Amino acid sequence: MSDQTVTAPGAAGHLLERARWAARAYASYSAGDVERIVRAVADVAHAHAEKYAEWAVRETGFGVVEHKVRKNQACSRGIVDTYAGQDFVTPRVRIDDKIVEVPRPAGVVLALTPSTNPVATVFFKVILALMTRNAVVVSPHPMAKECCHDAAQLLARAAVEAGAPDGIVQSIAEPTIPLVEALMGDARTNVILATGGTGVVRAAYSSGNPAIGVGPGNVPVLVDATADVRAAAQRIVESKAFDNSVLCTNESVLIAEEAVADKLVREMERAGAALLGADDARRLRDYMFPLGRLNVDVVGKDASWIAQQAGIRVGPRTKVLVAPFELAVPEEPLTHEKLSPVLGLIRVPDAAAGIATARSIIRIAGAGHSAAIHSADPGTVMRYAAEVPVLRVSVNVGNSTGSSGLDTNLAPTMTIGTGFVGRSALGENLQPKHLVDWTRIAYNADPAEAMPAYAGLSPWADHRTPVPAYPVPSNDQRGLDRLDHRSSAVDAVVDRLGGSADAAFREQVRRLVVEELSHLIKG
């Protein structure tokens, strides 16, 4: 019996149960099977990148369609290309160590996806799960449930059509907090991937199940006197404007060394930023942080809309609002995460003060997440990395796409591990290896005891027919002929081909489809 008392109710529990069957089946698939399935799913996701970018923006009101397209593409084919040539299926033989490693998938992955970055995260987590032979249940943020559920269903169909076990990808159509808590605590969930607010991440860690949850970001970016100021300005503005700054990797506070600050601001204005005067900065604070808390209306909105709401006049093509402030302390609202294209600006006398200021920012929020620096001095970069408690420092690149691995050689990800310092079990960018354990076969280290050859040995089998097999009667293995009238697959094809046709034609189509399916099965 389970020692956990939480059981997901009703249909949601059955979702996990089905996932468990699917995971068991998938855990015996070969590397070739997995490659075929992952490729098919990534292709379908990639082909629908625009559709879901547009849908996500429409449903949530967050972000920029063209930027979400880029993320959707990066999280579909991009991910597959990144890990091309690696597989998480074939046993690994370490001859010198006399160790053989046999992969053991996590099982059922419960993938919580956020509202700010919805479909890209669905693509990302589903593909990671499929690469590592896990079943995945997507639990979307309620604000983005329609686009995410639809996207997950699309990927599910693509996976099964490519030969994956039935139920390998599922999603929750109507997520609620009690339901998600029940799913997280259910013993049938093997690992939770929690991307979202602090509440959901803490709940994941409290569930009693293994969890990979990540903390929030609040990214400081330091520009020191050695930086290529013009390039830095352009990169910061582009990055801050990216997807209207809903990513946890978007810059939050710009720390500028005094010697280059004026030039930096000028260059940023040329690149589309608007520097606010003291009065406008106050208006913006009052609007964005009434009673000191972030007004969620601004999340993912564009800069000119926010300016208008705050009663500030800026040019219509303004991409980023830059609001100066004096003191990096918690009661200064501009030191907090903004999830919108508003950048706090603080000037410092030198690089050392800049590093200290970045520490102050991270002390307020964003521990373990990421920071950026624009500098030509490796000594400064090294000190910055050592002193600011974050787990990735992007250098001379916009942090949005830098720390998420889209424009650096970090693992491309939608889930940024914030490590122990950020109250997370994960310190890296989430990647496939985090969803698979390895059983290690370890031989006696005594040289007298030789390890025989393991090369080419694999316990997995190729799968060419549907899993599970349709339950045809045991005395009638002609199989598909028997399910002619009731097969949903057949019905779907008939509906597509003969939707408006008469009964005789529909019957003819039906017969042809059944015949064809029979050949497939026999072949």
Next chain:
Amino acid sequence: MHDYDAFSFDSKAEMLEKSAHYWNPDKTKFWSDSGVDLVIDRREGYLLWDMDGRRLIDVHLNGGTYNLGHRNPEVVAAVKKAMDRFDVGNHHFPSLARTALAEALVESAPAGLTKVAYASGGGEAIDIALKSARHAMQKRKIVSIVKAYHGHTGLAVATGDDRFAKLFLADRPEEFPQVPFNDLDAMEQALRGRDVAAVIMETIPATYGFPLPQPGYLEAVKALCEKYDALYIADEVQTGLMRTGELWGITKHGIEPDILVSGKGLSGGIYPIAAVLLSERAGAWLHEDGFGHISTFGGAELGCIAALTTLDITRRPEVRSMVHYIADRVGAGLREVQAQYPDWFVGIRQNGVVLGLEFAHPEGAKYVMRQLYELGVWAIFSTLDPRVLQYKPGILMTPDLVEELLDRTALAIGRAAADPALSRRRAS
């Protein structure tokens, strides 16, 4: 001391003694003699515990009554909640829960079934089906299968095996002709006179050990019914409710029956109910005289709530998928066992999670049943063909429990194969 709040027994021995004394002496003795000293006490999911505390995996399910497991939490919760508002109801009047369930059943059923009549159990439901057919066709004869089993009420018992009909002088061969299963010539012969109201068929005859219809047999019987103007009654008491991997087993044959009967599992194992689904033609009496069949407890409203919940659970796409997985795993596991004992474990009859395991001895299934019982599995032999063990995994079984079941089954079949009593009798 075994205290059950409403009553108590000092010991299992005392309980068995009273069972024989006050309830059913022969049945009590039968199980003692069979080496199955089971008195079911605690029950949960697909597990039973004997009064002595011994745990058993239930693959008998009382004919599918516990298709969703014992005390399924969703069914229990729904019925508990309903008890704050509903009771048995009053069968004279239009009823809230009966109507809601009827709509759900019709919506779930093969095309052509449009009305629902309720019974308190499967036998009564079969009686309603037969009465409906007789009324609709204005003919008396009902053709059934030799070794069929449709229950023990007045008409139903006459369609079944002589053993139960003759005991109570209820056999009426002139009105209830029987033909061998899978014999189309005999079926045609029985129907040729055009004096038959209906053919009643279990989609897979359960008590006969689940012999599978030959491919095309049921379809041909349906065609013969149409040719000779008889109705086709699908007894889906044991094959319905997703046990074959589709909600109604008959739909896998592409057959649209005139009448479909469901019982047992429909109750969720919590509140007795059975239902007859009728075509407009078969249900004509419901237009003519709605009081034609009266049943106080038939379709009791609490039973309707249990059935609605059961239907809801059973129809989930996740559950259908799970049944396919279970069927696949159990079938593969049993074939592995069979490969070890090919001369003893001679056949696997399977359609979904409806399984009959055939053994090479006239009473082979009784031996296997005993060994399974010793090893913590409860499965029952087929009353009308004791070579065959009925083996009925539940549709919500978990992967781990399926594997445990297969482990125990493999060992039990092996032990039965080596049973010296059996080899002596086999040799003789």
